Amino acid sequence: MTTGAARRLALAGWPVIVGLVAVLPWLGLNSATIRLVLLIAILSMVVSGLNLTLGYAGELALGQVPLYAAGAYTTGYLAINVIDDLLVCLLAAVAVAVLLGVVTGLPGLRLGGWALAITSFFVVLLIPSVVNIFGDRLGGLEGLNGIPVPTLLGSELGDNGFYVVVILVTAAWFAVFRNIVVSRHGAAFLVLKQSPVLATAIGTSPFATKVTVYALSAVPAGIAGCFIAYLDAYLSPLTFGLELAIVILAAAILGGATSVYGAIVGAAIMEIGPLRITVFDQYALVVYGAFLIAGGLLLRNGLAGVTERLGRKAAARLRRRSGPAGDAAPAEPPAAVTFPAVDGLALTVSGVSKRFGGNLAVDDVSFEAGPGRITALVGPNGSGKTTLMNLISGYYSLDGGTIRLGDQVISGLPAHQVARRGVGRTFQTPLIPQGLTVMDAIVTGRFARHRISLAESALRLPRHWKALDAERRTGRQIMESLGLARQAGTPAADLALGTRRMLELGRAIAGGSSLVLLDEVASGLDEDDIHGLVRVLTSMRDAGITILLVEHNFALVRALADTIVVLAEGRVIATGSPDEIASHPEVVQTYLGQGGEIAGTRVADELLDTEKADRA
Template sequence: MTQGTAVRPLAGAWAVAVGLIIALPWLGASGATLRLVTLVAILALVVSGLNLTLGYAGELALAQVPIYAAGAYATGYLATAVINDLLVAMAASVLVAVLVGVVTGLPGLRLGGWTLAITSFFVVLLIPSIVNAFGDRLGGYEGMIGIPAPAVFGIDLDGPAFYVVVIAVTALWFVIFRNIAVSRHGASLLVLKQSPILAAAVGTSPHGTKIVAYAIGAVPAGIAGCFAAYVDAYLSPLTFGLELSIIILAAGILGGPTSVYGAIIGAAIMQIGPLRVTVFDKYALVAYGVFLIIGGLLLRNGLAGVTTRLVGRLKVRRRREAATADPHAADGTAVDLPAVDGQPLAVRGVTKRFGGNLAVDGVSFDALPGQITALVGPNGSGKTTIMNLISGYYSADAGTVTLGDRVVSGLPAHRVARRGVGRTFQTPLIPQGLTVADTIITGRLGSHPVSLLATALRLPRHWKALAEERRGSREIMRALGLDRYADLPAAELALGTRRLLELGRAIAGGSALVLLDEVASGLDEEDIQGLVRVLTKMRAAGVTVVLVEHNFSLVKAVADSIVVLAEGQVIATGTPAQIAADPTVVRTYLGAGGEITGTRVTAERTAGEKAGQA
């Protein structure tokens, strides 16, 4: 998502490269060379769709071949039986491809991993039978012949004209692909790839995002199918088989599945190399397997990733040196979080059963804006279950959860998030491929939507939203002391920093309620002191905070009220002082003879409160 000064040089280099390729017919290139470049462009289009669904969204929806075939046969049928117009054929091929892409991807709403991949490969095996079922209209097993040369508005695209159209359209698609990949929509795909649970937590629908990924990934395959139908004026169902699926997969992995331009690299290698060598046919499957191993195991993110890592390491090294040069230069101690319109949370009689186990039994409590309400209790007391019930990951068997004047119980998790509920997780969920600044911005995905069209075409709405996102991200990073890490890879940071980053993401969308699930787990004392400062800022900003925590010294330091749970029931509520003095709580929470301490953290909070009063 981060776009810096490197964008203009990259755009200039891309324009020069595309211009040179388009000019090949006038630079003396042979017909065979032009055909080879055309085939590279067609394969790159198909591979780019796979990169989007597999590389970015993490979906093993490997139905690119059926989608490609659908686009090709749609063009073949239109050109031979209805109207021979390239623009009409391209539009029709895209529509049919998107339909096939969504339909073949629908199993991914319930299936995942290799189960979805096997389902996709099964569809590939059905292509000859489906084509034959349409009889002479699609040519049957013998193939469709006699596809005329392409035309636009009745003008034949003879000579280099069709070649120019193929290269220009391919170049335009890759510009759009890049615009999507480096935007909030690309970030939403990476969030989904990391975890559907995280996707829902930031307010995006996992199912909706998957469908969008299937649809967008089908667009370039449909365009490629349109071009392929015209290239040879012949279509055979045997062309669209498992071997082609493996070629596309190998090109994607070898070039780089999470690289925009890796699709071009992989397609060029496959077309210029093995697909041009006749003797290769005998050992094709073995060679494809080698390519998959090289790309998947030895080259993280393919060949494109090699260059990216070399350049990235230099940038990261300079950024880390700048970040650590003066560790106290931007610790956020004097910067407040933006004010938030916190909403009261009311949990009333909530009950949840898992089979015969009663996990939560009639729990009721309130959490108020500008206060921190802590849920404490032994393992298995129902704390995390209550958090999941509030978030919408679980549906309550009885009772209600109300935020402000709206009942949120019963809503799916992504809709609960859009109502103003942010949260963190016991193990930080930080997507690979995003910087710290971009990770914070993902907290706005559900609450501040921007259309895919505005993003892809870089319309004014996109730039306005981007400016707002960057400004909000900077404010939060300064308040949390994360601004010196802004451009560093978020997933590579230390645990304590990642936990603070999750807090920043949770409040980035202006959440009225933030749920913190064991946010201090695994932190050292210095990190906990920093966490206390951040939680104090959240309280001052007006956020309603519900904290699940085993570290009772931290709870005493920051909580305004405490709800004690045991065996799914509330056994006590009160202020930290009241709870610490309750013998039943001490016996239940720490065991007989236990003592609740935490003087160092508590002392810091007391000193902070005195400073605030002064």
């Protein structure tokens, strides 16, 4: 059975599992066991919120406890003083938790790593003080007593009714959670986790993505807070302390931080294990610390990761028995590479300048890159090539001049907005997110110009399915053109360097980019990879894409480029055809070296001879 088939089987079995758990009270289980199931469900929702921020988005925002407390105290206050309706209290708890989640997540827009984690833990320590400020309204340090039995639409819920509501709402949340993380939005979270720079390159705003993650992760915490308030009918600020924060973190790591259902497994381990063994009460922090160390060192992505690796090994054994074909087969770029026609747009750089302190990195640079042509930027190290690429991409702001794509001025726009205007790019070191397959990684390039709302993906509305179908068609077409079709389900980060560079090219053009920026795309490639790269770039040019290439291998540039722009000390010293540049006296002296030696690797020289023959 393949991994995909196993996932489909698990998905089909989810309603059956939920149905069986929902009827447990009628199967003769005692009240203590029923309560344990409820506690697992409630804790699993809080853990799932941490999985979103930490596991998928890579944000060390560990503030689930304050969100959980906010949902609980909102419910307790409303049920006692305003209205005792589970639906009303649930919606209010979620609203307050989301608001608090965004507010407490704001440091994450500036901070990162452990600075953000420490800030999150500091908010946890404030909970008793905040509760005490409100005095009798929230019970103060003595706790909030007298939370009534919940009602739903005017009818009182008995113990069994409340249990069923908790199980069904938990199941519904996990269905939504799964829909989000296996959609383009989940892929965008993983891209942000890999690199904010890459996130902007595919057209997503790191700011907006982080705010979305903070708000979304607060939803299950608010729901869980509502349920725990009604379950215990009593709230103490001491419950929502540092120890609970460590329990949630341990559950996430043990179950698998980048796993949907790992949150349930981790919560079950913590509720059935350490939280049930009273002898460990005085050693709780030591026990939880041991769980964190063991999970972090021995279990990559927790028990979910172990299960996934075992599934891959089993699938690999099945493939070996059935024959050599499969995802493990090496990439074999086809002899003929074709891409659909693209309406390329001219890139016009006019008088662009950029200073870093007292250093003038780019000095009054002007040139034009036309559609259906390869324009190369060459020059010695420190000449301003990469700085210029970053100015075009929007990563740096200009100190002077303008940059246009077609009729649009793109200078001054944020990087993600530049990507949405039709600018794709690759990087010197390929940026490939962990957790995405080759197919998934390529179609992230469509996020810039083909947008679907979070609600449409979470609820699987028609536009989601339409977009998914278009993504799969585009992904298959690009993979076939790049020779990656047999690796569609392979983890993208596991590919060889040459194959990852091909994948980056596929991602850069997946959204129909009018302009593609290639930063040393041939670096580190072997002879076969370079031959495949030349075929792909030639086909991209023939499709009408505007290509701006930064490359140190002059022989390769001479074989590929239609126009070469030579930079030195931030200034343009020559612009012309490959033959003109190769014989330009200043270029020979500044860049190619005395004597004008332009020979590169053997394969580049062969490509130069082939290109000359083709042009003749």
